[in-house]
Amino acid sequence: MLMLLEKLGTAVLALLMYLGRLGLFLGQALLLIFIPPLKVRRLIRQMHFIGARSLLVITLTGLFAGMVLALQGYYTLRRFGSEAFLGPAVAISLITELGPVLSALMVTGRAGSALAAEIGIMRITEQIDALEVMALNPLRYLAVPNLLAGTIVMPLLGALFDVVGIYGGYLIGVQLLGVSSGTYFNGIANAVDLSDVTTGLYKSLTFGLLISLICCFKGYYAGHGAEGVSKATTEAVVFSSVTILVMDYFLNSVLL
Amino acid sequence: MLYKRFGSQVVLNGLSLAIERGEILAVVGRSGTGKSVFLKHLVGLLRPDSGQVLVDGEDMNRARGRRLARIRERFGMLFQGGALFDSLTVGENVAFPLREKTRMAAAEIREVVTEMLHSVGLKDVENKYPDELSGGMRKRVALARALAHHPEIMLFDEPTTGLDPVLVRAIHQLIYDTQAQFGHTAVVVSHEIPQIFEIASRVALLHNGVIVEIATPEAFQRSTNPVVQQLITGQIEGPLQAM
Helix, strand or coil, X not given: CHHHHHHHHHHHHHHHHHHHHHHHHHHHHHHHHCCCCCCHHHHHHHHHHHCHHHHHHHHHHHHHHHHHHHHHHHHHHHHCCCHHHHHHHHHHHHHHHHHHHHHHHHXXXXXXXXXXXXXXXXXXXXXXXXXXXXXXXXXXHHHHHHHHHHXXXXXXXXXXXXXXXXXXXXXXXXXXCCCCHHHHHHHHHHHCCHHHHHHHHHHHHHHHHHHHHHHHHHHHCCCCHHHHHHHHHHHHHHHHHHHHHHHHHHHHHHHC | CEEEEECCEEEEEEECCCCCCCCEEEEECCCCCCHHHHHHHHCCCCCCCECCCEECCEECCCCXXXXXXXXXXXXXXXXXXXXXXXXXXHHHHHHHHHHHXXXXXXXXXXXXXXXXXXXXXXXXXXXXXXXXXXXXXXXXXXXXXXXXXXXXXXXXECCCCCCCHHHHHHHHHHHHHHHHHHCCEEEEECCCCCHHHHCCCEEEEEECCEEEEEECHXXXXXXCXXXXXXXXXXXXXCCCCCX
C-alpha cells in the first residue's frame, strides 16, 4: 500500500514538474515575443516551413475530407428529404470542426515532427549549448519564431482546408450526385455566419500555438543520442495530436 | 568546492581549482570522470549541487539574465563535436556571434570572418556547409567561431577526439598559437597524453570527482602519484580500474 502511494506520489510530482517546465517554457517564449529583437528572418523561414510547405498535404486532405462529407451527408440527408442542406452541412462541419482539427493534425505530422527532430538534434549536438555560451537566449532563436509562425499560419491553412473542402463537397454533391449548384452555394451563404468562421479561427489559432509549443518543448528537452531525438519526436506528435482533440472539446464547450 | 551528482552517481565531489589568467590549463583524467561536466560548470551550462564558480570574484551560479550574459560574453567554447549550426554556412557560423552580439557592419564582419578562418588555417570555405567539411576542418571552423569575439577565457572540450595523430598535433598547435596571438586563458579537457604536455602551462588530473594532482607538465610527468603514472603509462594494472 505504501509502495503504491509512493509510486503515485512520484508520478504526480513528475507530472507537476513537467507541467511547470512546460509553463515556464511557454511563459519565457511569450515574454520574448514582446522583447526585441524579433528574429524576423527566422520567423519568415519558419512560416515558409510550417505553412507554405504544408500546402499540398492540406489541399489534398481538405479536398477528400469535403468529398467524403458530401458523400456521407447526401445519403443521410436524402433519407429525410433534405438534400438541399448538403452545402450548409458540409461548410459548417468544415469551418467549425474538421478544417481546424484535421489541418492541425496534418501540420503536426508534417511540420511538428520535423520541428521536434530539428531542435532535438540541435540539443544533442550541443548547438543549443553553443547559443548559451554565446550569451544568446536559445528560446529567442528556436521557440519564439516557431510559436509565432505556427500561430500565424495555422488559421491560413485551416481556411485553405475549408475552401478546398467546400469545393470537394461541390464536386461530389453537385457534379456527381446532382444537387443544384445554386442550392449548394446559396445554402452555404445563408447558413454560415460569422460566429462559425470565428469559431474555426479561434480553434486554428489555439492549435497552431499548441503544436509549436509542444513540438519545440519536446525537441528542446530531448534526451541523449538518436534514441532521445526519436522519442522526443514521437512524443511531440502524440502529445500534440491528443492535445488538439482534447482542446477541441473544451473549445467547443466554450465557443458553440 | 564543487559538488555535482546525477541521480546516485557522484561526478564532482568537492573539486577545487584556481585557474591563472593567461595560462593553458589541461584537465586530464579517465573517460567518464566528469571532465566535460566540470567544463560545463565553468560557463554555467550546468549548475553545481553546491559550491561556487567564481569568475574574477563573480559567482557564475548566482548570476541570471543580463548579468549571466555579461559573464558568458567573456567565454568562448570549442565543443567536442564542434556544435556548428548545420543550417548555416561556415561563413555564417563564424559571423553568427558577431552579427548577434555586436553592431559591426556587414563588410567588417566579413573581414573578421576571413581573418579568423585564416588564423585557423582555412580559406575559401566560407560558402560550404559544416557537413561538407572533414572532422578536423569542422573543429577549426568551430575554433574560429569561438575566437571571433576575442574571448578572455577559452574552453576546449576534448578538441581532438576522433582525429588522427597528425591532426591532433595540428589542433594542439592551433590552440597554442591562438592563445599566444590573442592572450586568452585556456582550459583544455583532453585525453591526449602525452601530446597535451607540449602546449599546457599546467596539467590537472581529475579523479573520483576531485583534482588529485596539478603541476607543470614536467613536474606532472615526474609525479609519484600512482594514478598519474598509470594514466601516463596507460597500464591496465593500478589504482585506475580498466573496466
